[in-house]
Amino acid sequence: MRRTDRLFDIIQILRDGKLHRAQDIADRLEVSVRTIYRDMDTLTASGVPVEGERGVGYMVRDQITLPPLNLTPQELEALNLGMAIVAEAADPDLKSAALSLADKIDAVLPTETIAAADAWKFAVYPFADAARGFTHMPPVRAAIKSRQKLRISYRRIDGTLTERTIRPLHMEYWGRVWTLTAWCELRSGFRVFRIDLIEDLTALPELFTDEPGKRLADFDPAT
Structure with missing residues (x-):
């Protein structure tokens, strides 16, 4: 398992507070x-x-705020897409500026919540991962x-x-990488998918309705 993937799993464990x-x-x-x-x-x-x-335990509790800005998910997506593009540029000055800007944003970025659980960001993913996921953001959001x-x-x-049929429920930001919480048929x-690891995506004609046990409100990240 890559270290970045393990860090993601640790966040999933700690998010129950x-x-x-x-x-x-x-x-x-x-x-x-x-x-x-480490x-x-x-x-x-x-x-x-x-x-x-060490020797006691770990938990995540305090939220991070970013006054006076309040970014919508769409604005945050646009900001990260711009930084991802610039960070991959050949110009070393622009690349350095993009990485510096990302560090400043990551240090104070507010987080979103899923149901009763807090979701937390961390700045460990390279920009290339974020760029791969952005192509799927519009159809996921529409679905x-x-x-x-x-x-x-x-x-x-x-x-x-693997091939999955899912009910998409919620997207959330983890510091340059977005995830999708969904019901996996x-x-x-429930499963949490990293959007940058989705190879292909097709919207099906079939719609879904709320069913007990399959709603976002029923999702427990601790299980």
Whole structure:
């Protein structure tokens, strides 16, 4: 598992706001406790409000604010797309400026919430990952609004390509990478997909309605 993917998994664990021991996280992710300590240091340095210490446990609680700006998801998408394009440019000065700007934004960026759980950002993904995901943002957003099922080809972390039919429910920002919370019909459960790992996407003619157990309000990130 790549380190960035493991950091994403750690955030998924911590987002319930409860105290988690490093040993428990290490057992769940099948790594050493020493690795978890290093990952926590990385998340803290990246601006994630992690509280706790070695031998006690870790949790995420405090929100980050960005006064006086309030960015909509669409404005944030446009901002990140611009930085992603500039960061891939050949001009070293522009690339340096884009990375510097991203660090400043990542340090104070407000987060969104899903249901009762807080979602947190971290600035560890390269811009190339963000650029790959932006092409799918418009159809995903449209499908969420129209409550339209999607068929996606998704590249799992281990490299395996899978085909899924999903009910898209909510997009959220994690610091240069967007994720999609959805009900996966293949797994008969909620799944959180990284949008940059979606290889292909097709909107299906089939619409979906709220069903108990399959709504965004029923999603528990701790399970």
